[in-house]
Amino acid sequence: MQVIPALDLRGGRCVRLYQGDPKQETVYSDDPVEVARQWEKQGARLLHVVDLDGAFKGSFANLDVVSAIEEAVSVPLQVGGGVRSRAAVEAALAAGASRVILGTAAVERPDLCRKLAREYGSQVLVGIDARDGMVAVRGWTEASSLPASDLALRVEQWGIREIIYTDIRRDGTLSGPNLESLEELLAVTSLDVIISGGVSSLQDLQALKSYAGRVRGVIVGQALYTRRFSLAEAIKILSDDDDF
Numbered sequence: 001m002q003v004i005p006a007l008d009l010r011g012g013r014c015v016r017l018y019q020g021d022p023k024q025e026t027v028y029s030d031d032p033v034e035v036a037r038q039w040e041k042q043g044a045r046l047l048h049v050v051d052l053d054g055a056f057k058g059s060f061a062n063l064d065v066v067s068a069i070e071e072a073v074s075v076p077l078q079v080g081g082g083v084r085s086r087a088a089v090e091a092a093l094a095a096g097a098s099r100v101i102l103g104t105a106a107v108e109r110p111d112l113c114r115k116l117a118r119e120y121g122s123q124v125l126v127g128i129d130a131r132d133g134m135v136a137v138r139g140w141t142e143a144s145s146l147p148a149s150d151l152a153l154r155v156e157q158w159g160i161r162e163i164i165y166t167d168i169r170r171d172g173t174l175s176g177p178n179l180e181s182l183e184e185l186l187a188v189t190s191l192d193v194i195i196s197g198g199v200s201s202l203q204d205l206q207a208l209k210s211y212a213g214r215v216r217g218v219i220v221g222q223a224l225y226t227r228r229f230s231l232a233e234a235i236k237i238l239s240d241d242d243d244f
Contacts, residue, residue, distance in 0.1 A: 001212045002046055003205070003234040004194065005039040006221035007032055007069070009062040009081075010052040016222050018172040020129075020140035022056065028225045036069045042231040047077050048164075048196075048219045054082025055103070055139035063095045070096025080127055080164075081139075084109065089116060089124065101164060103127040104137040106155055107144050114158040122162075125194075126155045131168040133181065140168055148181065152189045162192040162216065170198030172222050177204060182211065192216045202229050205237045212238075 008015050010025065014032040018024035029035045036047055049069065053061035059082050060066075066079055079092045080101025092100045099122070106113050106126045116124050129136050130148035137144055152163060165185055167178040177198045185193060196219035199205065208218055218238065224231060 001208065001215055001238045002217040003044070003231060003238055004046050004048045004078075004217045004219045005044050005224055005231060006048045006050070006196070006219050007035060007039075008050045008052050008221065009065050012062060012065055015052070016172050016225060017052070020136075020168055020171055022052070022139075024172075026225075032065055033068050033072045036073050039231060040073045040075050043235050044231060045075055046217070047073070047075055049077050049079045049097075050101075051079070051081030052139070055080075056082075056141065058082050058084055058104075058138070060088060060091060063091060066092070066097065067095045078125070078164075086112065086116065089120065093123065098123070100124050101127045103129060106151060107135055107137050107146060110154065110158075113155070117155075117158040117160050121159075124160070125162045125164060126151075126160050127164040127166065128152060128155075128185075129166045129168055130181065136168055149184055149188050152185050152191060156189045156191050160191070162194065164194045164196055164219070166196040166219075167198060171196070173198055174200035174222055174226075174228070176200055177208065177218070179207065182215070186211070186214050194219060199223050200228060202233060202237055205234055209238065 014029040014035045016026050051062045076098035078099040079097035084105045089100050135144045135146045175198050194217040199220050
């Protein structure tokens with residue numbers, strides 16, 4: 001299981017939002033490239049990069065920053081935020097993404113996502129962002145009527161093998177990951193999962209170790225930026241020999 005540092009981009013800066021609320025923003029750096037360099041230096045093997053402006057607007061707004069990060073580091077990037085068309089997938093890959101995250105499109109454009117999954121294989125994965133068990137879309141600003149578990153079953157049928165599951169209520173709150181929802185997803189599908197949202201301590205990471213195998217990684221943001229623990233400490237707890 002890997003520890004995956006998060007870089008959330010808004011207005012060209014590295015920020016964190018509380019439960020995805022754009023009105024509750026904390027800016028951690030005006031230089032996301034240097035932040036990415038530091039995560040790589042501390043041992044990161046994969047970076048999770050989200051274009052928040054793109055998520056809210058529906059199209060990328062920080063691809064220049066993504067490109068600059070890709071040029072500055074040697075670790076792969078998984079990139080999301082506003083990926084709602086084939087052109088967006090191609091643009092993200094051209095900017096240096098190793099993997100592209102489909103979110104809103106998985107709900108609103110399922111036929112397109114099915115085709116993208118077939119054409120791009122492991123280069124695309126689906127982000128399932130849920131609030132109280134229901135999928136949220138468009139930068140988490142709108143609720144859908146689709147349960148997260150139903151979407152997971154749907155994308156598995158498309159050939160998607162891995163999802164990122166984010167509990168919005170936990171994101172940026174340092175309140176611990178939602179293990180109950182994680183267990184439900186693991187029970188109803190055979191998908192591999194990267195979990196995101198709420199990790200606050202090394203104890204939280206220790207609790208996730210029992211899910212190693214199906215849970216391929218954990219995305220950590222706020223806890224790293226506020227120095228609850230170091231990336232090196234987190235890697236020591238969750239390190240294994242698996243590669244993406």
